[in-house]
Amino acid sequence: MPVNLPPEFKRMIFRRGMPRTPAENLQLPRRSIFWHLHPTRISAERMRIRFSWCLGGISFLLFLVTAVSGALLMIYYRPVVENAYGDILDLGHTVVLGGFLRNVHRWAGHGIVITVVLHMLRVFYTGCYKPPREFNWIVGVGLLLIVFGLAFTGYLLPWDQISYWGTRIGTNLLHAVPFLGADGPFGDHLGMRPDSDVAYLLLGDADLGQRALIRFYSLHVFILPLLAAILLSVHFWRVRKDGKLAMKL
Amino acid sequence: MQPVYPGFMFKEFLVALGCLLVLAWLGLLVQAPLDVPADPGFTPNPAKAPWYFLGVQELLVYFDTWLAGVVIPLVIVAALIAVPFLDNDPSGAGQYSFRKRKAAMVPFSAGILLWVLLTVMAAWFRGPNWDWYWPWESWGMAKPSRTGFASLSIPWGLALIGGYYLGGFLLIGSLMRRRYASWGRLRTAVYVFLGLSMAAVAVKIVLRLVFNLRYILSTPWFRI
Numbered sequence: 001m002p003v004n005l006p007p008e009f010k011r012m013i014f015r016r017g018m019p020r021t022p023a024e025n026l027q028l029p030r031r032s033i034f035w036h037l038h039p040t041r042i043s044a045e046r047m048r049i050r051f052s053w054c055l056g057g058i059s060f061l062l063f064l065v066t067a068v069s070g071a072l073l074m075i076y077y078r079p080v081v082e083n084a085y086g087d088i089l090d091l092g093h094t095v096v097l098g099g100f101l102r103n104v105h106r107w108a109g110h111g112i113v114i115t116v117v118l119h120m121l122r123v124f125y126t127g128c129y130k131p132p133r134e135f136n137w138i139v140g141v142g143l144l145l146i147v148f149g150l151a152f153t154g155y156l157l158p159w160d161q162i163s164y165w166g167t168r169i170g171t172n173l174l175h176a177v178p179f180l181g182a183d184g185p186f187g188d189h190l191g192m193r194p195d196s197d198v199a200y201l202l203l204g205d206a207d208l209g210q211r212a213l214i215r216f217y218s219l220h221v222f223i224l225p226l227l228a229a230i231l232l233s234v235h236f237w238r239v240r241k242d243g244k245l246a247m248k249l
Numbered sequence: 250m251q252p253v254y255p256g257f258m259f260k261e262f263l264v265a266l267g268c269l270l271v272l273a274w275l276g277l278l279v280q281a282p283l284d285v286p287a288d289p290g291f292t293p294n295p296a297k298a299p300w301y302f303l304g305v306q307e308l309l310v311y312f313d314t315w316l317a318g319v320v321i322p323l324v325i326v327a328a329l330i331a332v333p334f335l336d337n338d339p340s341g342a343g344q345y346s347f348r349k350r351k352a353a354m355v356p357f358s359a360g361i362l363l364w365v366l367l368t369v370m371a372a373w374f375r376g377p378n379w380d381w382y383w384p385w386e387s388w389g390m391a392k393p394s395r396t397g398f399a400s401l402s403i404p405w406g407l408a409l410i411g412g413y414y415l416g417g418f419l420l421i422g423s424l425m426r427r428r429y430a431s432w433g434r435l436r437t438a439v440y441v442f443l444g445l446s447m448a449a450v451a452v453k454i455v456l457r458l459v460f461n462l463r464y465i466l467s468t469p470w471f472r473i
Contacts (some may be wrong), residue, residue: 005429019254028254031293038253047257061265065272085286092283104276111272113301124357127342127350130439135334141329148301155299164287165296173318178471185317185471210288 019149020238037236051126055119056239060232062108062115069105070221077157079217081210108153116147145211146228153220156213167216168208174199294377303371304364308450310379311457313472321450325360328443332357335440352428356444363451398463406466408471412453417445 008123010017015032019025029038045051077087091098092109120140121127156167175181179190180198187197194206204211251257298306308317332353341349357420376382377391421441422429429437456462466473 022252025250025254035254035258038258041250041251042253042257047251047260048309049260049264054261058268058453061268062272064301065269087338090282092280099280100276103279104272106281107279108272121361125345125354126384127353129333129344130339130342131302131333131337133419138330141326143330145326151299151301158283159282159287161287161291161293162282163284164289165293166298169298170302171295173305173314176314178315181315184319192274208336214287243423 037240039240052121053118055115055122059112059115059119062112063232065108066105066112067225069101069108070225072073072101073105074221079157079160079213080211084157092242104232110153112147113151116144120144132242133238136242137237139198139235139238143228143231143235146224146231148226150220150224153216153224156208156216157220159213164208167212171199171203171208171212174202295375297371297375297378300368300372303442304367307367307371307375311450311454313473316473323329323447324443328360331439331443335436352425352440356447360447363447395461398457398461400462400464400467400472403466403468406464406473409465413449414442414445417441417448 005013016024019028019031026040029040031033073091076091076098078084088102091102095097123137123140130243152167156163172183175194175197177181177198178184179186180192181187182192182194182197182199184192187204192198194200200206202212202215203209204215230247297303305322308321311317312321336350336351336353347354373384374381376388377385378394380392380394382388384390400406418438418441421444422437425437432440432447453465456465464472
C-alpha cells in the first residue's frame, strides 16, 4: 500500500527512498544505517546457504528476539525472592500471551547457544579465523562467553527448584577456584571463606539468596547485553572490514 | 560478484522469516519448564545443570572441582583464543577443506567430539547420585554406589604425569619435525601441550571408568 507522505517528509526520513535502478540497488547498503551491515557486492560463492548456513545471522536474529521479549518480560517480573516465582506463574496464567512470551524468550535463548556454537564450528571448518581475521575470532570467543553468561544468569531468575539447584552447581565451581575460592586448593591458606571469596563477589552472600538474584538479574538484563551489543558491533564491523566478504578469500 | 540488494537481502529475509515462524510455533506448543518454588533445604537427586554446562558437570566425576570446573574450562577458552595464532597458514581458508588442514582439524574435532560425548553421558546416562543409568533402567531404586577406587602413590603419580608429557612431547615432536622448523619452539610447544592435555582428560576418564582409578596424584593440597 503506497503511503502518500509529503515528499519533503519522505526525504527527511528515508533520504532517498527505495532503489529503483540497478545502480541504486548497488548503493542501498550505503544509504541506510540498517543495511550498512552489508557490503555493496558479494561473491556468488559467499551467497550460497551451504557455505555459511546463515548461522551468525540467525544468532543475531535470536539475540534481537530475546532482547524484545526480555524487555517485555521485565515489565512483569520482579527480581525479589518472594515474588519471582509467583510472577513467572502469573505470566503463564493471567498475563495475556505471557506464557508465549516466556516460551519464546527461553527457546530463543537456547537457540542462541546452539547457533553460536554451530557458527563457531562453521568458521573453524572453513578456516575463517586465519589472517586477517584473527582478532574477530577472539571477539567471537568473547561473545561465546557472554552468551554462556547470559544463559547462566537467566537460568536462575524463575527461582524454581530446577533453576536454583542448576545455578548452585555453577556457583559451587566458583568456590573451588584455586587460591581465590574457599574450597579451592590453597584457598584455605590464603584465608578465603565462603563469605569473602570470589564466589561472594557474584553472590553478594555466602549462599544463593536475594543478593544473588538481584546481581544475576542486573547482569542478565543490563550488563551482559550491553557488553554483547558492543562486541557484536565490533564483530560485524570487522566482518565487513577484514572479511573482504565480497572478494574470494 | 553480485549486488547484495535485492538477491542476498531477500534470501536473508526469507531465512529470518522461517526462523521466526519456527520460534513462534515452538513458543505456542512447547511450554518452558517450571518446577516447584526453590527450596534451599531440599536438593533434587540428581541435580542437573542446564544442558550446555552438562559437559563440565560430567567432568566433575573424573576430576576435583577446581580442575573440572575452573582450570579445564579456562584452558579450553585459552586454547580457543590461541587458535588463530597456532594455525595461521592461509592455505585452505574460506572453504571447507580437511586434507589441507589436518593439524588443525583433527585436534579441534576430537575436542568437540569429547565435549559432545560428555554432554550426552550427563544428559541421558546419569541418574540418582550421578550414577550410571542406562535409559531403560528405572531410577526408582537407587543403585549401590561404586566403591573400590584406588589412587596412585605420589612417586607413581608424578612418574606417570611426567612420563606422559615427556613421552608425548618426544613422540609428537619427532612426528612433526618438519613442521617444527617452520612453527618455532613456542608455537609447537603450546600446540603439543594443548593436544596432550586434551588427550589426558580422555585418558583419566577411561582410567576411572575402566580401572577404578580415582586420583593419579594426591597431595595434601590438591589432587589430580
